[in-house]
Amino acid sequence: MLSQVNTIGLMGIDGFSVKVETDVSGGMPGFDIVGLPDAVVKESKERIRTAIKNSGYKMPNGRIIVNLAPANIKKAGAYFDLPIGMGILCSSGYASAKDMPEYVLIGELALNGELCFSTGVLPMVISAYQKGFKKAIVPIANAEEAAVVEGIEVYGAKNLADIVNHFRGVNKLERAKVDISEKLSKTRDNTLDFIDVKGQYAAKRAIEVAAAGGHNILLIGPPGSGKTMLAQRIPSILPDLTFDEALEVTKIHSISGEISPDAPIILQRPFRSPHHTISAVGLSGGGANPKPGEISMSHNGVLFLDELPEFRKDALEVLRQPLEDGRVTITRVSGTVSYPCNVMLIAAMNPCPCGYFGSNSRACTCSSDKINKYINKVSGPLLDRVDLHVEVPAVNYEDLESNEKRVSSAEIKERVDNARKIQTERYKGTGIYSNSNLTPELIEKYCSLGDEENALLKGAYESLGLSARAHSRILKVARTIADLDGSERINVSHISEAIGYRSLDRKFWLQQG
Numbered sequence: 001m002l003s004q005v006n007t008i009g010l011m012g013i014d015g016f017s018v019k020v021e022t023d024v025s026g027g028m029p030g031f032d033i034v035g036l037p038d039a040v041v042k043e044s045k046e047r048i049r050t051a052i053k054n055s056g057y058k059m060p061n062g063r064i065i066v067n068l069a070p071a072n073i074k075k076a077g078a079y080f081d082l083p084i085g086m087g088i089l090c091s092s093g094y095a096s097a098k099d100m101p102e103y104v105l106i107g108e109l110a111l112n113g114e115l116c117f118s119t120g121v122l123p124m125v126i127s128a129y130q131k132g133f134k135k136a137i138v139p140i141a142n143a144e145e146a147a148v149v150e151g152i153e154v155y156g157a158k159n160l161a162d163i164v165n166h167f168r169g170v171n172k173l174e175r176a177k178v179d180i181s182e183k184l185s186k187t188r189d190n191t192l193d194f195i196d197v198k199g200q201y202a203a204k205r206a207i208e209v210a211a212a213g214g215h216n217i218l219l220i221g222p223p224g225s226g227k228t229m230l231a232q233r234i235p236s237i238l239p240d241l242t243f244d245e246a247l248e249v250t251k252i253h254s255i256s257g258e259i260s261p262d263a264p265i266i267l268q269r270p271f272r273s274p275h276h277t278i279s280a281v282g283l284s285g286g287g288a289n290p291k292p293g294e295i296s297m298s299h300n301g302v303l304f305l306d307e308l309p310e311f312r313k314d315a316l317e318v319l320r321q322p323l324e325d326g327r328v329t330i331t332r333v334s335g336t337v338s339y340p341c342n343v344m345l346i347a348a349m350n351p352c353p354c355g356y357f358g359s360n361s362r363a364c365t366c367s368s369d370k371i372n373k374y375i376n377k378v379s380g381p382l383l384d385r386v387d388l389h390v391e392v393p394a395v396n397y398e399d400l401e402s403n404e405k406r407v408s409s410a411e412i413k414e415r416v417d418n419a420r421k422i423q424t425e426r427y428k429g430t431g432i433y434s435n436s437n438l439t440p441e442l443i444e445k446y447c448s449l450g451d452e453e454n455a456l457l458k459g460a461y462e463s464l465g466l467s468a469r470a471h472s473r474i475l476k477v478a479r480t481i482a483d484l485d486g487s488e489r490i491n492v493s494h495i496s497e498a499i500g501y502r503s504l505d506r507k508f509w510l511q512q513g
């Protein structure tokens with residue numbers, strides 16, 4: 001008997017519809033899966049056979065042929081177990097295939113017939129919804145993650161027998177429900193607060209600007225000045241994730257298997273700080289079975305690269321394109337996948353191997369050769385992609401001892417939120433949410449300058465030897481500074497502050513010239 005069960009395959013973070021056709025007929029016993037299954041799908045035969053037996057059903061005696069259509073796209077992963085298993089049970093009369101067309105089934109089987117927690121379920125259910133399916137059955141451990149998708153009924157199942165009963169109309173599965181908006185408003189990890197950081201007013205201001213416009217920022221200064229400390233506090237001032245952003249972030253984390261049944265949805269902006277020994281593939285994604293890299297795991301959040309010059313040069317260089325495009329594209333023989341990576345890059349570094357070049361607190365002991373070699377590990381093109389370059393000098397003693405009330409993360413966040421609100425309103429319908437993502441046309445439209453401001457920028461462009469990219473990045477930062485100021489117009493003080501954030505390479509990178 002022939003049966004058909006729907007499921008979803010994954011390519012990158014997007015799903016495609018797969019029809020699992022199962023035919024059981026008399027003749028020589030056999031079990032074949034066709035339709036470009038990968039090694040994992042091929043292995044599923046043994047899992048399914050044992051799971052069916054251990055659930056109390058009999059594996060049919062005849063010849064079983066399973067076809068995964070469309071046959072020309074490679075199918076990878078263990079979550080085809082469930083649809084194939086159910087196809088066999090439908091074809092052998094244990095369950096009715098009548099209601100099957102409106103369902104998608106996703107899940108990996110354990111040998112005892114239970115459904116295991118699977119990776120990538122959220123993106124699969126999102127695409128099931130987009131393809132018009134009404135109902136999805138997933139492992140119970142993935143039910144909460146999948147239930148955030150509105151418009152599709154999600155049922156969590158413990159094991160194969162529960163699903164068979166569901167389709168027989170006895171003991172129907174219960175629909176999973178979750179209220180993500182409520183969770184989003186409640187979740188915030190407030191352990192690290194800017195109130196702990198003494199002095200460093202200029203750095204804090206620059207970080208506020210970066211957070212308000214989603215700009216990349218580089219902190220440079222001597223050891224122990226608080227660069228790592230400042231960077232780690234940035235999540236506390238970023239705007240809350242919106243529902244759509246949370247879905248996108250969870251999709252990527254779901255594919256990487258970085259969510260668990262206890263925390264099925266990512267509710268906070270990611271903050272990733274990979275160690276500097278990370279490989280190029282680890283940072284930007286790829287591999288034989290392509291996986292998102294750290295830059296995509298930071299999507300809609302922060303990628304923090306501490307001790308920037310210690311990173312492998314090839315790893316840093318591959319970040320260049322993704323940083324510009326907000327997307328990583330990986331090409332493999334099996335096809336092209338692409339992962340979003342709209343991140344705020346935060347980098348921290350010392351200006352030289354001993355750490356004290358350019359510092360007032362201590363003399364630098366490095367030769368100019370050594371300094372050059374060290375600092376040039378961070379290439380010009382990479383530096384050019386960072387909107388704000390900020391010096392974090394040693395904290396002076398008065399600041400350390402001062403009892404003056406310091407500004408808290410909550411106060412900064414309020415200003416950041418206000419500036420972001422202005423941006424959301426202004427860019428409504430353009431698919432852009434923050435100034436850092438402005439396209440050249442939008443820069444022209446929203447960052448126009450008066451004569452005086454123009455003259456100032458022209459002077460800086462020529463005297464600092466800026467690139468065209470630096471020019472447009474200065475305009476974006478100036479737009480953010482004006483937004484923080486609640487000003488529709490970009491005026492001289494906004495543009496000059498933005499230029500100030502691009503002048504550090506004069507001091508550190510070009511000190512020999």
Ligand SMILES: Nc1ncnc2c1ncn2[C@@H]1O[C@H](COP(=O)(O)OP(=O)(O)OP(=O)(O)O)[C@@H](O)[C@H]1O
Nearest residue numbers: 196197198199200222223224225226227228229395
């Ligand atoms: N501005 C500051 N206010 C309060 N404490 C500070 C400040 N700066 C540094 N500290 C203290 O010094 C410790 C070290 O700071 P941090 O690790 O941020 O320095 P760093 O600039 O990253 O140094 P390195 O260049 O060696 O990585 C912090 O954990 C904190 O206790």
Ligand SMILES: [Mg+2]
Nearest residue numbers: 227228306348
């Ligand atoms: Mg540090």
